[in-house]
Amino acid sequence: MDLDFRARILAHRGYWKTEDEKNSLVAFDRALDLGFGIETDVRDHGGELVISHDVPVGSCMPFSEFLNLYSAKNATGCLALNIKADGLASRLVQELGNANVKNYFVFDASVPDFIQLAAAGLRSFIRLSDVESDLSLQGQAGGAWLDSMYNEYFPAEKLVWAKDQFEHVAVVSPELHRRPHLDAWNQWRMNVDFAEENTLMLCTDMPEAALQFFGEDND
Numbered sequence: 001m002d003l004d005f006r007a008r009i010l011a012h013r014g015y016w017k018t019e020d021e022k023n024s025l026v027a028f029d030r031a032l033d034l035g036f037g038i039e040t041d042v043r044d045h046g047g048e049l050v051i052s053h054d055v056p057v058g059s060c061m062p063f064s065e066f067l068n069l070y071s072a073k074n075a076t077g078c079l080a081l082n083i084k085a086d087g088l089a090s091r092l093v094q095e096l097g098n099a100n101v102k103n104y105f106v107f108d109a110s111v112p113d114f115i116q117l118a119a120a121g122l123r124s125f126i127r128l129s130d131v132e133s134d135l136s137l138q139g140q141a142g143g144a145w146l147d148s149m150y151n152e153y154f155p156a157e158k159l160v161w162a163k164d165q166f167e168h169v170a171v172v173s174p175e176l177h178r179r180p181h182l183d184a185w186n187q188w189r190m191n192v193d194f195a196e197e198n199t200l201m202l203c204t205d206m207p208e209a210a211l212q213f214f215g216e217d218n219d
Helices: 025-033 063-072 089-098 111-119 156-165 182-191 207-214
Strands: 009-012 037-045 048-051 079-083 104-107 125-128 143-146 169-172 200-204
Touching: 009 025, 009 207, 025 037, 025 063, 037 063, 048 063, 048 089, 063 089, 089 111, 104 125, 143 156, 156 169, 156 182, 182 207, 200 207
Parallel strands: 009 037, 009 200, 037 079, 079 104, 125 143, 143 169, 169 200
Antiparallel strands: 037 048
16 A cells, blocks of 8 residues: 555545535545545445445445446545445455455454454454554554544544554544544644655545645645
8 A cells, every 4th residue: 555645545435525425426436536545335235235334225336336436447546445234254355356456445344343354355454542442453454443432533642653553544534523623634744744654544524625734735
């Protein structure tokens, strides 16, 4: 995952402009056309893997269609795959392999499922937050997903610590929890260099603003 910063910005559920665009083809198209990575949600429904944050009540985009879109655009952005159901390891391996997608990681799986995903050879991130600090699975992890459930944002000093502990880390921007983002962005920018340190990723609802704020041209 030796990528430029744009490709390490993870557009949360695609680069959406209105709420109804989340996890939609238009949001994925927009993110990929601008060279951003994507965070999205994967679960099973009707015997296939689909893109859906919540339990589906109707039709959903097949995961294979999402991967084929990524491949057809010769995209380079990282894919952060939020695993919403257990038991998907073998199908994930198959579909990622069929689309020849290598720049991805999976995260948010339950502990037993994380073990299965990692054992299947999938690049799996453990989750660390203000309520999750267990490092017992660190040896099986390809990185860490950094979030904050109750605090305003993931502390800058812990972000510095995490990037020294893990091969890659992705940190969640506060607006995903409907919190103000600028304090976090300012604190993070004073302590790490997202543009230069290619082990760092940022998941955000505002990918273009993040690119401008943290990018190399912002001195």
